[in-house]
Amino acid sequence: MKYMRLNTPKFCLILLLFCFGMQEVNAQKASWIWYPGDFDIYMSNVMQNRRTERGSFFPPFWKMDSHYVLVDFHKEFNLAAAEKVKLYVEGAYNVKIDGQALFGFPKTITIPAGKHKLSLKVYGQANVPAIFVQGKTVVSDNTWLTTFEDKEWIDASGKTSDKSGTTFVNAGTWNLTDPLTPPSKFKLPVTPMAAVKTEKNGAGFVSDFGKETFGFVKLHGLRGKGKLMIYYGESKEEALSTDKCETLDALEIDLSMKKDSVIGLSKAFRYVNCQHEGSVSLDSISMLYEYAPVAEKGSFKSSDVELNKIYDVAKYTFQLNTREFFIDGIKRDRWVWSGDAYQSYLMNYYSFFDAPTVKRTLWAQRGKDPVTAHINTIMDYSFYWFLGIYDYYKFTGDEKFVSEIYPRMKSLMKYINGRQNKNGLLEWMPGDWIFIDWADKLSKEGEVSFEQLLYCRSLETMALCANLAGDVAGAAAYTKHAATLRTKIFDLYWNNDKQALVHSRIDGRQTDNVTRYANMFGIFFDYFTPAQKLAVKQHVLLNDNINKITTPYMRFYELEALCAMGEQAYVLKEMKSYWGGMLNLGATSFWEEYNPAKKDTAHLAMYGRPFGKSLCHAWGASPIYLLGKYYLGVKPLTAGYQTYIIEPSLGGLSWMEGKVPTPEGDIEVYCSNKEIKISAAVGEGKLRFKSSSKPVVKNATVTEISKGLYEIVVKKGVDYSVKYAAVK
Known part of the structure; x- marks a missing residue:
């Protein structure tokens, strides 16, 4: 391989790939490393601009934002013998x-x-500097x-300073080991x-892949000249709406012999409509399904x-x-939206428990300093980013990541x-987008209570993370x-007459409007007194x-609030009605929005476009989280599940069983009306x-903490089998 001179146009990317035969048997595992967050930001730019x-x-x-273009890497080693x-x-x-430069590359x-100290300084403009x-x-x-x-x-003698103000941080990695x-x-x-099925359609054909999927279309036996x-x-x-479908490819073909070819950009689809002009012919199509290789750890099954x-389709959607x-939807945006990703983190902890993807997404969303706008330009989405870090620590116990990202938390x-504003509250300012939810006539004017609740929780998160990062003064201030x-x-x-938090204040006065958003968040944030919780539940x-909620996005939180209030039986009916309603309409993945009142193709429309709605949206997969946390009932009490609680709730089911993943393995739960089995x-x-009679378990002491509980x-x-009588 020839070396590029530094004065050539491509000198910013010199890739040295050398293979020296078999690795030594006892060699430790190496991986590609870079400045933390840089490859996450770079890769998110690549993905989102597709x-x-x-x-x-x-x-x-x-x-x-972009990566840093000049990065220094170093580490000190104490070697027993010289090492190649x-x-x-x-x-x-x-x-x-040891500070002495080696010749060349x-x-x-x-x-x-x-x-000895080994140091590499790397420059890369087009790609992330990495070693x-x-x-x-x-x-x-x-x-x-x-x-x-x-x-x-450096002083006049050429001596380098003995002291430096440089801040060094641990390198980032995705565990790329090749x-x-x-x-x-x-x-x-x-x-x-x-x-799974292909039908003739006009001059071409329509292929059905049986369910929502994602990847690259592969063309078989393509030949001729003309347009495909x-x-x-x-x-x-x-797929049949050639003038209104959201995604398409227009290909100019000029092939004298049959050829197989893969379309360059991945797409989301179930149906593919191929139409050709001129002498173009095509035998068939297949696809290359593109996927993230995450392990399925969590599970749920019931009577x-x-x-x-619903659970299986939710898991496939996710x-x-x-x-x-973690992206919002596979057809339309394929962007890293913070509100969507926050829900994905929670679903992830009860399914794949893939911590690296959570960290990558948090780095990518935050970007670099200086901060000039809210994440995704949305006020509430900045707050979800903070909450995502709090939950990440709670489920994983990863203090190191919190310390690494804490400086960017502070600047945001x-x-x-x-x-x-002058009242110490937040309201719309130029450049802000206050989203909350897709809902007709939802006011964003004035000081919206929902934004203040998220702001407060984010400050509490900052206090927790400041303590983990050793910022004592910051923790006290937050x-x-x-x-x-x-x-x-x-x-x-708070309005005593309405027994709820009102939606907003305008010109220093409460509005009459009461919405669900701040009130349901106040329940699972545990901001209400017991009496206020009951009042909010009823009123x-x-x-x-x-006003009812029609998006799975906010149904997620509404049903969580009800579960937190012990309404699992009600929520089970709602899940079967809402997500079951999508299944009854033929859904193979869950949607961005579902309104049972809509008919026929109206279910496909959104944003003023007949097929604008995403039929595979991450926030549609919330049953994964609800069933793991509130039915199997598994929740961490301290970071990384060092202590946890299991409160199974059948909610009208005869039996259920499942696994909840943790950093150290699974917590397995089986529950019927007569027996509970636990293994952790x-x-x-x-x-x-709860039991209507005293439970029996052989290898543990049963404590009655209140009547019937x-x-x-x-x-x-240790495996546990508890015989009890479920309270009906």
């Missing part, structure tokens, strides 16, 4: 051992025995330190899939066949929207605090601010006069349940 709308480029609405080390680098680079070096270092013990991983600026100085596949070449895996039009549809109606199908990041919160705001919320928004959540691979838990301590690695 969106097209009827063949036109459709970029995101918000500011997109292989270097793979993406970018132009230099190498230093070495692809292999020898580090002498003893204590892969492989020796027997000298390997690149996230213990390496990195920086994007050397705050060094030195011959650098980060810029990363792709999700694919697997072949065939259409491919129209994609999540529904057959969309209700329809509920089991899997389709789990890609390099500083931006938000700077936008308070705690005080949150307490002040929480008091203010109830002073300004808001179970009140048909309050983590921490120490409490099984809490019992508890046993669950130890790691």
